[in-house]
Amino acid sequence: MEQQNQLLRDRLQTGFLGVIAFALLMFLLVQAKFILICLAIAIIIFSLTSDAIGAIARQRVPNWLATTIALLLIAFGLLWAAATVVSQINEVVTTSISYAEQMQAALPSLLEWLGPEAQETVDTIIRNINVTGWMRTAAGGASNLLSATVLIILFVGFMFAERVWFPLKIESLLSGDRASAAHVRQIITSIMRRVNRYLIVKTIVSGATAICVYGIFTLAKLPLAGAIALLTFALNFLPSVGSIIATVIAVALTYVLTADVGTTLAIAAACSAVQFAIGNVIDPMLLGQTLRLSSFGIILSLAFWGAIWGIPGMFLAVPIMVAIMIVCAHIPWMRPIAIMLSREGHPDDGMADE
Incomplete structure (x- = not known):
């Protein structure tokens, strides 16, 4: 007893x-979400470029030179991306101010089928929008974006500097057990390859979708084509819901800018066709069985990390979920978690050949 x-x-x-x-x-x-988000993005960038640096170094290029070139290219790419986002934010703010009155007239009329009460509610909400406060928030977000970019570059640089010592550190942490160290390296390699392939495919697919949306807006001679294309590119990284949100925003913006139902319906049909063709045909064909994640688990992961880290957390939700599933699959008492996170209950599928 x-x-x-x-x-x-x-x-x-x-x-x-x-x-x-x-x-x-x-x-x-x-x-510590700001630092942790920057660290997570830095780890992903390091993972994406580490194999490329190794391939360059094997071509009789000194490792330090290959690392330096890669770091300079990463820094240039991140700073260019941050500057592009900031410029698009400025364009959106400027356009919003010039179309403020037109938006106040267009959106309530779009909802006239809901009745006068809904129109009045929407009209009240629009009139209470604080444009000045929104501009300050956008400016603050741009400043945070630049700070995050610098921090990510620093993180990636120090990771590259210690890249050679990672295997030795893993072995030392496991008290010199080479078999366990090799197993840990296999898990890390599996995570990196799955996440890398997912991100590369999603970048290609999202880029193609963004180019098509940009072409649609340009042919329709609508402003903010660049901003909508950039938003479409980013939102397509969110599984299941991202393409829907991007299409809804594009259609609503079209009606605000034109106040013409015919043009809005044409843009809606074109954007929907692009999203459907790329998202349901090309995307699955390229990704294949890379993720094998539960759709319900992905939605839960989006909600959880979105609640903790906001929008950046939603973009990191799938890579984090992949890492958790693979780690849990290799730990016996945590394997039930991996089974629940996998699509078909087989989290090990595709790992052996990685």
């Missing part, structure tokens, strides 16, 4: 400590 009571106390103590650890983890994720 005494032994059973002791076992019960040990389980309660373990559960209590687990709750405390989870609460502390959530606290750290929220309080």
Whole structure:
């Protein structure tokens, strides 16, 4: 009897400590989200470019030279991307000010089928929009984006500097057990290759979708073609819901800019056709069985990381979910989690050949 009571106390103590650890983890994720988001993005960029640097170094190019060239290209690419986003934000703010009155007239009329009460509600909401506050928020977001870009570049640079020592550190952490160290490296390699392929395919698919949307807006001679294309490119990284949100925004913006139902319907049909063709034909064909993630799990991951880290968390949700599934698949007592996160209950499929 005494032994059973002791076992019960040990389980309660373990559960209590687990709750405390989870609460502390959530606290750290929220309080340090800026640094953690930058670190996660830096790890992804390092993963994407590490193999390329190794391939260049094998062509009799000094490792330090290949690393330096890669870091300079990454820094240039990130700064260019940040500058592009900032310029598009400025264009959106400027256009919003010039179309403010037209938006106040267009949106309520778009919802006239809901009745006068809905129109009045929408009209009240639009009139209460604080454009000045929105501009300040946009400016603050642009400043944070530039700060994050610099921090990501620093993180990537230090990762490249210590890239050679990672295998030795893993082996030292495992007390010199080479078999365990090789197993850990296999898990890390599996995560990197799955995430890398997913991101490369999604970048190609999202880029193609953004180019098509840009062409549609340009042919229709509508402003903000660049901003909508950039938004479409970013939102297509969100599985399931991203393409829907991008299409709804494009259609609503078209009606605000033109106040013409025919043009709006044409843009809606064109954007929907592009999203359907690329998202349901080309995307699955290129991705194949790379992820094998549960669709419901993806939605939960989007909601969870979106609640903790906001919009950046939603973009990082799928890579984080892939990493969690692979790690859990290699830990016996956590394998049920991997099974629940996988699409067909087989989280190991496709890992052996990676």
